[in-house]
Amino acid sequence: MMIDLRSDTITRPTEEMRKAMSAAEVGDDVYGEDPTVRRLEELAAGLTGHEAALFVTSGTQGNLVALLSHCARGDGAIVGKECHIYNYEGGGLAVLGGVMPLVVDDTGGLPSTECVRALCRDENVHFAPARLLCLENTHNREGGNAVDPVAYGELVRCAIDAGLAVHLDGARVFNAAVAWKVDVKEFTAAVDSVQLCLSKGLGAPVGSVVCGSKEFIRQARHWRKLLGGGLRQAGVIASAGIVALERMVSRLAEDHGNAALLATLLREGGMDVESCAKPTNMVYVSLSPSLPGAKEIAERCGKRGVVFNPTSPRRFRLVTHFDVDEADVRKAAAVILEEARPS
Numbered sequence: 001m002m003i004d005l006r007s008d009t010i011t012r013p014t015e016e017m018r019k020a021m022s023a024a025e026v027g028d029d030v031y032g033e034d035p036t037v038r039r040l041e042e043l044a045a046g047l048t049g050h051e052a053a054l055f056v057t058s059g060t061q062g063n064l065v066a067l068l069s070h071c072a073r074g075d076g077a078i079v080g081k082e083c084h085i086y087n088y089e090g091g092g093l094a095v096l097g098g099v100m101p102l103v104v105d106d107t108g109g110l111p112s113t114e115c116v117r118a119l120c121r122d123e124n125v126h127f128a129p130a131r132l133l134c135l136e137n138t139h140n141r142e143g144g145n146a147v148d149p150v151a152y153g154e155l156v157r158c159a160i161d162a163g164l165a166v167h168l169d170g171a172r173v174f175n176a177a178v179a180w181k182v183d184v185k186e187f188t189a190a191v192d193s194v195q196l197c198l199s200k201g202l203g204a205p206v207g208s209v210v211c212g213s214k215e216f217i218r219q220a221r222h223w224r225k226l227l228g229g230g231l232r233q234a235g236v237i238a239s240a241g242i243v244a245l246e247r248m249v250s251r252l253a254e255d256h257g258n259a260a261l262l263a264t265l266l267r268e269g270g271m272d273v274e275s276c277a278k279p280t281n282m283v284y285v286s287l288s289p290s291l292p293g294a295k296e297i298a299e300r301c302g303k304r305g306v307v308f309n310p311t312s313p314r315r316f317r318l319v320t321h322f323d324v325d326e327a328d329v330r331k332a333a334a335v336i337l338e339e340a341r342p343s
């Protein structure tokens, strides 16, 4: 059996999800008539501390409808240079929104309050005015770091005081809450909007939810339709999302434990595992010049049934999720250590 550490997106629906999907009560959601979608949206809004929510097809679509709802053409959105919205979403904010990315350093997972304040400049004909701050937690490219809730809260307050709206890309915000042992509202309630993924560590096959005020969700619903995301009997998939939110959150701790074990085993074997302030379900490994490149190691390991993604020529990422257990992690570490020897 293959051990797949490429991403937590590869998880397949649980038996409980499959049962919920086959039994789901449905209606036409574009008419607002799907009771299961409504139940999912109410559940997500309640969990995140918002008035309303909207089921969307993916994290990318959720982030995009949020950006389009907050910003008009010519506005600026402050984004971290390592964040997913800026690096991996096809430049949707610029392509479809005419929104100018105002890029800041987010090393460690959070931009500093100083650099955010510095972009909140007085009106001037030369500037794209900053309207929105986008944050990400956990921060994927920064090691899956669960951002410190105190520093996060300070930054959110600072941005709101400076007149910005704040959007959280919370694709894995439940991982962050579990890692810090705090209620997820700690990260979601104070922001204007949050996008959370059901289809990553929570295991649902499809979908994300965007949460915010009723007025924000009214606009987001319009953008979702425009983007082709108005689904009909979507309760069939939303039902799995309900199971994800009700049943799959607390077990994320197991994924974090397995990632910690994997990191320890690789470190003990002499590999340069990147350190991370509050690790979750990701392990990033840097490769010194004496070792084969990331692509070559990944290919060799793949032939032995351990698959993962290189993220640059000398760096690769391993992600734990509910389809890998402790025995898999031990086997994966042994294979990687054997295949990452100098050739």
Ligand SMILES: Cc1ncc(COP(=O)(O)O)c(C=O)c1O
Pocket: 057, 058, 059, 060, 061, 084, 085, 136, 138, 140, 169, 171, 172, 197, 199, 208
């Ligand atoms: C931090 C983050 N945000 C957003 C997304 C986009 O989610 P999707 O693949 O569902 O579009 C991802 C996907 O991996 C992600 O890691």
